[in-house]
Amino acid sequence: GAVVSQHPSWVICKSGTSVKIECRSLDFQATTMFWYRQFPKQSLMLMATSNEGSKATYEQGVEKDKFLINHASLTLSTLTVTSAHPEDSSFYICSAVGISGANVLTFGAGSRLTVL
Amino acid sequence: QKEVEQDPGPLSVPEGAIVSLNCTYSNSAFQYFMWYRQYSRKGPELLMYTYSSGNKEDGRFTAQVDKSSKYISLFIRDSQPSDSATYLCAMTVEYGNKLVFGAGTILRVKS
Numbered sequence: 001g002a003v004v005s006q007h008p009s010w011v012i013c014k015s016g017t018s019v020k021i022e023c024r025s026l027d028f029q030a031t032t033m034f035w036y037r038q039f040p041k042q043s044l045m046l047m048a049t050s051n052e053g054s055k056a057t058y059e060q061g062v063e064k065d066k067f068l069i070n071h072a073s074l075t076l077s078t079l080t081v082t083s084a085h086p087e088d089s090s091f092y093i094c095s096a097v098g099i100s101g102a103n104v105l106t107f108g109a110g111s112r113l114t115v116l
Numbered sequence: 117q118k119e120v121e122q123d124p125g126p127l128s129v130p131e132g133a134i135v136s137l138n139c140t141y142s143n144s145a146f147q148y149f150m151w152y153r154q155y156s157r158k159g160p161e162l163l164m165y166t167y168s169s170g171n172k173e174d175g176r177f178t179a180q181v182d183k184s185s186k187y188i189s190l191f192i193r194d195s196q197p198s199d200s201a202t203y204l205c206a207m208t209v210e211y212g213n214k215l216v217f218g219a220g221t222i223l224r225v226k227s
Contacts, residue, residue: 107152109159112157
């Protein structure tokens with residue numbers, strides 16, 4: 001149990017375009033989802049906390065107008081990178097927390113974004 | 117000073133060795149402590165999860181938490197080449213709250 005799916009796993013886009021990444025909890029309801037970003041050989045950096053039905057809480061230094069997060073249901077959160085630039089190229093990972101029980105802090109497999 | 121300190125390594129050991137991975141932290145409010153394993157280009161996989169102080173064992177893995185010293189450890193017995201990965205410690209104040217990660221330690225187990 002406690003599976004989190006991310007899609008797409010890898011995406012290449014042109015500079016200036018927008019890219020949407022989906023994070024789904026497959027077998028549990030996630031009240032909270034977290035979005036992280038990871039650069040090569042570095043640890044995960046929290047970007048934002050997403051609660052179902054409310055606005056996301058962004059970490060300091062993360063542009064909320066650039067990284068749009070929507071958590072419309074208990075099983076789906078999306079991250080949209082708007083007007084992407086090469087410096088946005090990174091590995092984006094989501095994690096989800098279940099309503100209760102042992103579904104604690106399960107991570108998705110990550111989405112690798114390359115902006116040309 | 118970072119909230120969570122972890123030596124990035126790399127740590128290189130021969131197959132069969134006992135591996136010791138460690139993290140120190142500064143926030144005494146942390147109550148939940150996790151160890152994740154991350155293979156290259158993959159998301160982190162939860163290995164061990166401990167609440168408060170104490171030891172927890174699962175197969176070849178043992179997690180220790182010493183809250184008085186603000187120090188956590190992960191021991192891997194009989195290490196295998198397949199254990200080669202980056203090991204991340206993480207901790208949080210409350211269940212469901214955001215995690216604070218260490219930098220991750222790269223482990224290489226040589227056959």
